[in-house]
Amino acid sequence: MTLGVAEVASQFLVGISRSMILFVVCAGLSFILGVLRVPNIAHGSLYMIGAFATFSITKFFPGTTGFWVALVVAPLFVALISLIAERVLFCHLYQREHLMLLLFTFAVSLILGDLVKIVWGAEYRSVSAPPLLKGSVSILGASFPRYNLFLILMGPIVGVALWLFTTKTKIGKISRAAAVDREMVGVLGINVSWVFAFAFVIGCFLAGVGGALVAPTVSITLGMDHTLIIEAFLIVTIGGLGNMWGALVGSLIFGVTHSLGVLFWPQFAIVFPYMAVVIVLLVRPKGLLKSVW
């Protein structure tokens, strides 16, 4: 097999575009981990709900506008669900040990999975990309899906927005402070409970964005949550727990090793991202970037 620059470049771009969806979801997961110290397994379920909601919204608004409406409304819908979950369930459990939280969020993910089955049924669903993003463009002679280009654009936009939010806004700064020392933030007279709720909702909103972004590229089905959440936790771990840039680096490692592995050694492509994880953890057990824990 002769590989030209074009093939490698386009494969690299495909990897990056997949990384961007992972990044959006993992940034949310990492943010929640950093601020709330909750390893939220239900994060994957919220991502799945985001995708299913996108399906329903595009059915409700057929035509060109549907997807764009869904891109805004579906994450908001997910945020609303997460707000309810946080106020009713999560807010009572922050003081528990991690194993308890892990089991608890796993239970929530099962419940949400069943709710999805009740509401949307178990059939495969498909969302089409908006006409503007359909088809492919030629990059150095290799064809590349337009939608993936859009994903490559969306990743940095979400990243920068989250960075601006955490560093430039007051509530963002308080969240970061709470991540480092929650008692101190409480002592300063800030209602930590609502800060946590807010941080949780922001994180879950990102899961919803990820779900909406992934919808046109896959079949939306039950079980997509579990596939994602395992990858997401690995990414957050190798990047550094709670570190947003770590989530970005981790996602890029994961996505790019996978797509290049598929190109160079297809029989073993499944293993490559996990090998990368093992190597990173051997060399830097606390993750590549500074963990906030």
Added chain:
Amino acid sequence: MKRSSCLIASAVSVLLLSFLLWPIGVVAQGPIKVGIIDTYSGPPTTYTYDVRDAFKLAIDEVNAKGGVLGRKIEFTTRDDKFKVDICLSMAKELIMNEKVDILMGTINSAGSLAVSEYVKGEKVPFIVTFSKSEKITGEKGHRYVFSITENTAMIGKAAAAGLAKRPFVRYWIAGDDYEYGHALADGVWGNLKKLNPKVELVGQSWWKVGEPELTPYLTAISAARPDAVIFATGGASMVNAMKAAKATGFAEKIPMFIHTATEHSTLAPLGLDAPEKVIGTSNYHFYYPDTPKNKAFAKAFKEAYGRDPKVGALYGYLAAQFIVKSIEKAGKMDREKFIDAMEGMKVDSPIGEIEMRAYDHQAMLPMFMGVTKKVPGYPFLIASDIVTIPAKEVMPSIEEIKKARGK
């Protein structure tokens, strides 16, 4: 004294009871009972509802005319939730409690094999409606099990027969990394190699089941520039593969074959987003063959259920026809006579006359190979340029079956 009166009393009551029970068994001929076990929850319902609904339609028609041999046909369904153990316990329940005369189902191959093993002991006929394992009527076949659906051996033969007529030489194989994927790929490739020894395998890619994003695989395959790609996928991966093929423009550049790519179950959910030019095979299309019989069948199904019939509808219809015709031929509902009657039975269907091969109890189904195409008037893609691969080219030979059964 006391003891003898007690004896008399019990003798009388036994007599009375037997008189009470007697007429139910012999005089009043109740309905003939068919039990259906299938997956009625989760994604497989895309396929299984059509089997059940078409079966009901055909049975209702027979019952409206007074049934078969003056007896109505009744059927009961059970959901196996795609689990082998539930499948088996439902089969037991249907035979023991519901006292069904005939069993049919399911879409889960492992479940079908388990039920098949069970009915062998119980001597109850079992008609497999959607399981694709070639073991059912091959290696594990026996007197009490029948199949009215295609299996992996038939899919492999049909695909190879169709592909051998095309000018491709350098092939790539890609698929879901599990039993069905590999069985399908091995079936197609082994037969293709026999029919056209010039073909060469340039590479393979296998992804884990449920892999959401297939774009990197497709871009990698197109870098190798094979003449054609054989995809061995099923379930959710079908939709993923079709979507990725559309988005990357893959299908435009490299011919791709996927079994059931042209089937309505795959094309309906994708709407107009499915890629064109994908080569696929299927046992049934509601628009082909363009015969009055098929048109009438598709029309009746759509009127009854508000949707076009998919491949499952053909299987449901065939099940009903084979059951009714075989009972008629047997002269009464006797399980052994029913099986004798069903062996070699020929029934008329929307795709022409179908024979139940006497040796292995496998329905001899033709396969239709076509290419996906947008056609004005349909809100989804349909198969075009359909080539019929006749049953004799699709069926494994009797020698192969004998070999599989170790004879």
